[in-house]
Amino acid sequence: MTLEEVGRSVWWGWGDPARAGSVPATALRRLRDELSLSEVHRPPVALADLSLPAPRWTPATRDAVTALLGADHVLTDPRARMEHAGGKSYLDLLRARTGETAYAPDAVLLPADGEQIAGVLALAAEHGFTVIPYGGGTSVVGGLTASDPRPHLSLDLRRLAGLVALDEVSGTATFGAGTRAIDAERALRERGWTLGHYPQSYQQASIGGFVATRSAGQSSSGYGRIDDMVLAARAVTPAGEVAFGERSPATAAGPRLLDLVVGNEGACAVITQATLRVHRAPSATRHAAYAFPSFEAAAAALREMVQTLGHDGQPDVTRVSDADETRVSLMLAGRAGRVLGSYLRGRRMPDASLMILLWHDSSDAAAAARAKRATPILRAHGAVALPARIARGWEHGRFRAPYLRDELMTRGVFVETLETATTWSNLPRLYAVVRQAISTALASLDTSGIVQCHISHVYHSGASLYFTYLAREADDPAEQWRAVKAAASSAIVAAEGTITHHHAVGRDHRDYLEEEIGEVGARILRAVKAELDPHDVLNPGVLIPPVS
Known part of the structure; x- marks a missing residue:
């Protein structure tokens, strides 16, 4: 969206219009193939x-x-x-x-x-x-x-x-x-x-x-x-x-x-x-990135870190992407993503889960000491260390995702997020049930898509799950949204997750709240x-x- 268009239009997107981005051409081509997208470009209505x-x-x-x-x-x-x-x-x-x-x-x-x-x-x-x-x-x-x-x-x-x-x-x-x-x-x-x-x-x-x-x-x-x-x-x-x-x-x-x-x-x-x-x-930040052979192995490493290292030892930022989110992230990263993808396949990790960790502290030495305590736990769960610049790159672009959603909507992509949380013991079940519910709902609308997930908030007794899903936009995208949202919300309630971990209740979750409270x-x-x-x-x- 040009500055001239911003002046003529209501700003319909996220945050600052000057930060609005674009989808890399290679990634857009792959998304078109995977989601069966047509050539669509729908700019916002003019004021x-x-x-x-x-x-x-x-x-x-x-x-x-x-x-x-x-x-x-x-x-x-x-x-x-x-x-x-x-x-x-x-x-x-x-x-x-x-x-x-x-x-x-x-x-x-x-x-x-x-x-x-x-x-x-x-x-x-x-x-x-x-x-x-x-x-x-x-x-x-x-x-x-x-x-x-x-x-x-x-x-x-x-x-x-x-x-x-x-x-x-x-x-x-x-x-x-x-x-x-x-x-x-x-x-x-x-x-x-x-x-x-x-x-x-x-x-x-x-x-x-x-x-x-x-x-x-x-x-x-x-x-x-x-x-x-x-x-x-x-x-x-x-x-x-x-x-x-x-x-x-x-x-x-x-x-x-x-x-x-x-x-x-x-x-x-x-x-x-x-x-x-x-x-x-803080005066210093220690960045680290790891690849795990599976989402389950990465989640297990997170659980052990939070339960054994305690609040002072665990990372300040923890993020683990499942295989599909890792794959899409590498797709959107362009050439660097392709290189990393080849490396992971060479390490026999075709379904790798990417972990990003950050420790903030008063000095480089203090941050490094905290990071060192986590290393044996990570390795015990099959972690492969990746260049720290991957974590730095994530930190640099960590507020970009909503802008990307705006651009994908312009390109005819139905893209939405939802989140929940549960105990560690129930996490695998909740992950599988919600993922399946979203996939089934999309398929029933003849708009099979990509369902991806990450963990970004961890506690002694459990963690959050944050889902993002993409599909071809249906003829009635509002009804498409309602159908998938209802399926996912019902699945969360049935699998004993919270209806919202950090997005609040609003109107979208209100009718499911009584099941929880x-x-x-x-x-x-x-x-x-x-x-x-x-x-x-x-x-x-x-x-x-x-x-x-």
């Missing part, structure tokens, strides 16, 4: 070609909101409305590409503080509109897609941004919820600190979004998930402001009410501020929603299981 309906709010509602926020902070122009019409799920991107305007908010609001947010929520109850909190706009599970017939306003938190306080004695940092992750990390690095949280959405997502969705990052094996890092949070609910966790790093004073805010997905509260545990920024758990969530948001104005339809 000038969109016809948005007029905002559905009444003049009284418009005037009340404008009086509260100021005219400059109430946006109704087509670009603002379309860019807040959803997140970055497959269906969101598909709708934006084709110019579907039905999900556009009636207006985009830019509050300055919690008091203005409280005012907006009060007006929503009084005037009968709904409010969807908006951080970085990176939800991939329908978390930002309106599903209520009432007029809805997008509450963009960009003005609640910045580093509020850094407590270098306690090792904590407080940020406004609208702070972009990349800006938060920059502010910390300037002071010699790091949050250490790098999910795929890092370049675009916000701190409040991380907290609201229980995000996990690529370095979570070392630094932990965001819910491990959150020590306190402030939020505004229709019932009033709440602040949890600010008195102490730990307490025995009843259930952890902070978790009513963490993971609430904007269904019960609008997060305005979060206090997080931070670390001294039980009927009583669903009633608890509905009771919390009713208490904090009695008029159901906050992001209705997300997270909370409906009454059966």
